[in-house]
Amino acid sequence: MGKALLLVVLVGLGLGFLIPLDEGDSPKAEVAQSAEPAEVAAERPAGPAAAGWGTETRLRRESGGHFLAQARINGQPIQAVVDTGASTVALTVADAQRAGIAVDPSRFDVVGTGASGAVRGHEISLSSVSVDGKEVRSIRGVVLEGLDVSLLGQSYLSRISGVEMRGDEMVLR
Numbered sequence: 812m813g814k815a816l817l818l819v820v821l822v823g824l825g826l827g828f829l830i831p832l833d834e835g836d837s838p839k840a841e842v843a844q845s846a847e848p849a850e851v852a853a854e855r856p857a858g859p860a861a862a863g864w865g866t867e868t869r870l871r872r873e874s875g876g877h878f879l880a881q882a883r884i885n886g887q888p889i890q891a892v893v894d895t896g897a898s899t900v901a902l903t904v905a906d907a908q909r910a911g912i913a914v915d916p917s918r919f920d921v922v923g924t925g926a927s928g929a930v931r932g933h934e935i936s937l938s939s940v941s942v943d944g945k946e947v948r949s950i951r952g953v954v955l956e957g958l959d960v961s962l963l964g965q966s967y968l969s970r971i972s973g974v975e976m977r978g979d980e981m982v983l984r
Contacts, residue, residue, distance in 0.1 A: 867982050867983070868942060870980065872980070872981075880892075880893050883946075884906070885910040885912070887911070889902075891906075893974075897963075899966040900963055901953050901961060901962040903960065904954060919933055919954075922953065932958075933953065934951070945971045945983060947967055
């Protein structure tokens with residue numbers, strides 16, 4: 812089952828990179844206004860995922876066509892592409908190490924097949940994943956060899972209140 816899961820992740824990633832987009836899009840995040848105490852606002856994650864604390868997080872499509880979010884994985888800040896076609900959270904080796912996961916690339920196994928052939932990595936369990944205060948605990952994931960950017964897939968997205976696309980905007984609830 813692990814190989815099938817990874818194959819679905821890789822197919823989703825591949826499809827996400829193949830969708831043609833208008834290069835004129837600007838990499839902006841909309842910030843929702845909220846009445847919150849200053850000390851709460853100071854704790855809000857900064858970066859592409861800035862939005863309504865505890866309500867909606869609005870992400871603008873980046874110039875490359877992807878939606879980037881500043882996530883906290885095992886408490887550590889990690890920038891990731893929100894990939895609705897990926898079935899799990901997939902981390903780069905560097906991001907996995909930053910999140911406190913012991914990674915030994917010499918022990919990676921073939922975990923699936925992608926467009927370029929065999930994909931190597933290993934399955935992991937993450938203590939927590941959150942974006943803009945939307946935290947989910949005990950998340951399945953995978954560390955992949957050669958991955959350029961970490962991915963937030965369905966093992967996280969299916970456990971928050973909702974994900975909606977509105978043109979060049981993605982809304983996380």
